[in-house]
């Protein structure tokens with residue numbers, strides 16, 4: 717099924733695609749990602765795909781796993797990770813393994829950020845080393861507090877993360893409700909997002925639709941860090957939403 721037509725015009729830094737049903741949203745987003753990866757592989761020997769975690773993207777990743785790509789040429793990495801081992805049920809690595817890295821996509825190369833016995837600083841350094849290959853396609857999410865990746869409003873080191881020249885940083889989101897029981901995290905930064913030629917934001921539900929309107933009404937990332945998705949110079953942001 718082809719993606720729904722964007723609601724915003726072609727010059728806007730944000731293109732909004734709305735779907736009537738979850739099924740349409742899943743397939744619209746999955747087809748868009750599959751096309752973006754196919755086009756990348758027409759231009760480059762390998763494609764680099766960065767994926768968010770959380771609860772929203774699961775069915776899209778499951779659908780994308782069926783895409784008829786040469787997945788052995790796709791490097792899959794994470795937008796962010798909680799300071800949990802990659803087999804922890806609450807880790808973003810586990811989500812990606814159980815949903816995307818199946819079926820046709822089982823042959824993709826996956827880089828988890830955390831590994832048993834590896835300290836936080838080393839995990840960040842390794843993520844930054846992998847990120848020397850710039851991201852091509854990035855899938856972002858947005859929490860109900862307006863966070864994206866692991867950049868939370870009110871987070872004490874948010875300024876440093878936003879200004880970092882490095883693609884990944886360690887963050888301490890203690891006291892940020894949206895971080896749940898996992899305050900220590902590793903996050904993509906605007907510097908890490910900038911290279912991607914395809915940026916997608918996957919959101920569902922009326923609350924996030926209303927939040928999106930507030931996010932799009934300004935440009936201060938300290939209020940809503942999700943604004944980096946469209947204020948970071950580079951590619952336009954494709955927002956895929958359904959009720």
Ligand SMILES: O=C1O[C@H](COP(=O)(O)O)[C@@H](O)[C@H](O)[C@H]1O
Nearest residue numbers: 768769770771772857858859865
């Ligand atoms: O904690 C996280 O939350 C966001 C949003 O997740 P959702 O459950 O509201 O969809 C996610 O994008 C991020 O990768 C994750 O670490």
